[in-house]
Amino acid sequence: MATTLLRTFVLKINFKFLYSYFCQKAKWNKRKEFDYHIFNYPSKKVEITNADVDRIIDSAWSVWSGAKIGLKFTSSNLETATIKIFFVAGNHSDKWPFDGEGHVLGHGFYPKDGIIHFDDDEKWGDKKGKGKQLLYVAVHEFGHALGLGHSNDSSSIMLRSYTGYRANIVLSQDDIDGIKEAFSG
Numbered sequence: 153m154a155t156t157l158l159r160t161f162v163l164k165i166n167f168k169f170l171y172s173y174f175c176q177k178a179k180w181n182k183r184k185e186f187d188y189h190i191f192n193y194p195s196k197k198v199e200i201t202n203a204d205v206d207r208i209i210d211s212a213w214s215v216w217s218g219a220k221i222g223l224k225f226t227s228s229n230l231e232t233a234t235i236k237i238f239f240v241a242g243n244h245s246d247k248w249p250f251d252g253e254g255h256v257l258g259h260g261f262y263p264k265d266g267i268i269h270f271d272d273d274e275k276w277g278d279k280k281g282k283g284k285q286l287l288y289v290a291v292h293e294f295g296h297a298l299g300l301g302h303s304n305d306s307s308s309i310m311l312r313s314y315t316g317y318r319a320n321i322v323l324s325q326d327d328i329d330g331i332k333e334a335f336s337g
């Protein structure tokens with residue numbers, strides 16, 4: 153699987169906008185409806201089942217649809233789906249090997265790649281103190297796949313670092329501004 157991670161994005165951070173987003177080439181060109189396919193499930197799950205993973209991934213997309221700009225995400229059985237989700241460990245199919253448990257938890261490739269990798273060396277869970285919070289990391293990586301970079305806003309889901317379990321995963325105003333920009337003409 154050949155993928156290109158666009159490193160040449162435009163970091164647009166000024167007084168008004170804390171989010172960063174990518175150059176015109178890294179947009180979905182107003183496409184707003186996406187299908188996604190989950191290729192495999194985590195090897196190390198903490199008190200969650202594969203069905204829970206399906207539900208969590210669905211919830212993560214719902215967080216972005218909550219921006220109310222017409223984004224729609226549907227699960228697909230087809231490997232040709234626009235967005236492709238994998239749990240992979242160590243050296244895998246791209247130039248960005250994972251690093252075992254801890255530190256890097258996942259990466260999402262920018263438009264129009266559609267590929268999202270979660271580190272399969274992590275223990276993934278859904279409750280406080282029960283592994284890494286898949287919902288949090290999924291919402292973050294999906295943000296990248298939709299065209300967002302990192303934000304310096306501490307309330308943003310696009311903050312560079314995983315800050316631990318969050319009871320309430322919602323988009324900050326900064327995330328909403330960012331996703332609107334990512335899908336603007």
Ligand SMILES: [Zn+2]
Binds near residue numbers: 248
């Ligand atoms: Zn990867």
Ligand SMILES: [Zn+2]
Binds near residue numbers: 292302312
């Ligand atoms: Zn990130």
